[in-house]
Amino acid sequence: xxxxxxxxxFLILVFSFVILFGAPYLPTLKPQAxxxxxxxxxxxxxxxxxxxxxxxxxxKRAAKQGISGIGYxxxxxxxxxxxxxxxxxxxxxxxxxxxxxQVTLPECDGIYVFLLDKFMPxxxxxxxxxxxxxxxxxxxxxxxxxxxxxxKKGGLMLYKYPLGK
Ligand SMILES: C[S@@+](CC[C@H](N)C(=O)[O-])C[C@H]1O[C@@H](n2cnc3c(N)ncnc32)[C@H](O)[C@@H]1O
Numbered sequence: 092x093x094x095x096x097x098x099x100x101f102l103i104l105v106f107s108f109v110i111l112f113g114a115p116y117l118p119t120l121k122p123q124a125x126x127x128x129x130x131x132x133x134x135x136x137x138x139x140x141x142x143x144x145x146x147x148x149x150x151k152r153a154a155k156q157g158i159s160g161i162g163y164x165x166x167x168x169x170x171x172x173x174x175x176x177x178x179x180x181x182x183x184x185x186x187x188x189x190x191x192x193q194v195t196l197p198e199c200d201g202i203y204v205f206l207l208d209k210f211m212p213x214x215x216x217x218x219x220x221x222x223x224x225x226x227x228x229x230x231x232x233x234x235x236x237x238x239x240x241x242x243k244k245g246g247l248m249l250y251k252y253p254l255g256k
Contacts, residue, residue, distance in 0.1 A: 102168075109165045112190055113143055114207045116166060119231055123245055124149045127203050127229045130242055130249040133158045137200035142191040142214070147173025147184070149203055154180035161199065163191040196221040205231040212236055218252055226252045 106116055119127065127149060133139055135157030141150055144162025146169055153160050154177060164170045164186060173186045196202075196217065206214065215235045218228060228250045234240070240248035 105166055105168055112165060112192065113210060114205065116145055116169065117205070118145050119149055119205055121148075123231060123247060124152050126245045126247050127231065128153055128156065128158075130229050130244050130247055131201040131203070131227050133201050133227075138198075139201045139203060140196065140199040141203045143204065143206065144173060144186060145169055145205075147177050147186060150184045150186075151177045151180065154183040158183070160184040161197060162186045163189045163194065165190055192217070198222060198224050199226060202226060202228045203231075204228070206233055208233050219254075222252065228252065 109115060131139065133153070133156075136159065138159045138161065139150065139153045141160065141162045144150055144164040147162060150160035150162050150173070160183060162173060162184070164173065165188065167188050170186045170188045174181075177184045177186070192213070199222075202218065204214065211230070211233050212235070215238070218226065228235075230248050230250070232246055234248055235250055238250060238254075241251050242249040
């Protein structure tokens with residue numbers, strides 16, 4: 092097997108093993124990334140948490156607006172790419188190579204996710220369990236079952252925790 096095939100196999104494995112734990116890599120498009128930030132309406136100094144931060148584009152855009160960010164991402168290549176891409180904003184944004192189901196979520200002001208339908212009930216429970224302060228969640232494409240979004244914009248939904256606030 093030559094080196095190119097080995098490298099291709101490595102890439103396929105790194106990008107596909109994540110489907111055991113969450114959504115595969117599919118980046119949010121630029122207009123939707125901005126719509127997500129508009130819905131979250133965070134101010135400079137507030138913290139945005141992204142669960143499955145992909146190539147870091149959403150947190151980078153947020154950092155340009157002075158918003159701090161924490162990204163959890165399972166794919167080490169994407170973590171590495173994000174760190175390089177956001178080097179200029181390294182004091183604001185941190186990327187961690189972690190499975191977000193296995194961490195206690197840190198207190199934050201907003202959360203952004205682009206998951207899959209089947210993970211939304213688990214996410215709802217996790218936010219409720221881990222976070223005690225009010226937090227806004229924006230989800231791209233997938234709804235939290237049984238919950239009415241506080242707002243919607245271009246395929247994105249805003250939810251406010253705790254429930255009813
Ligand atoms: C649909 S992509 C969204 C990427 C990014 N949030 C965006 O919108 O551009 C989902 C990302 O979550 C990552 N991921 C999936 N399950 C994960 C888990 N359990 N912990 C951390 N990252 C995960 C994948 O590697 C992938 O990069």
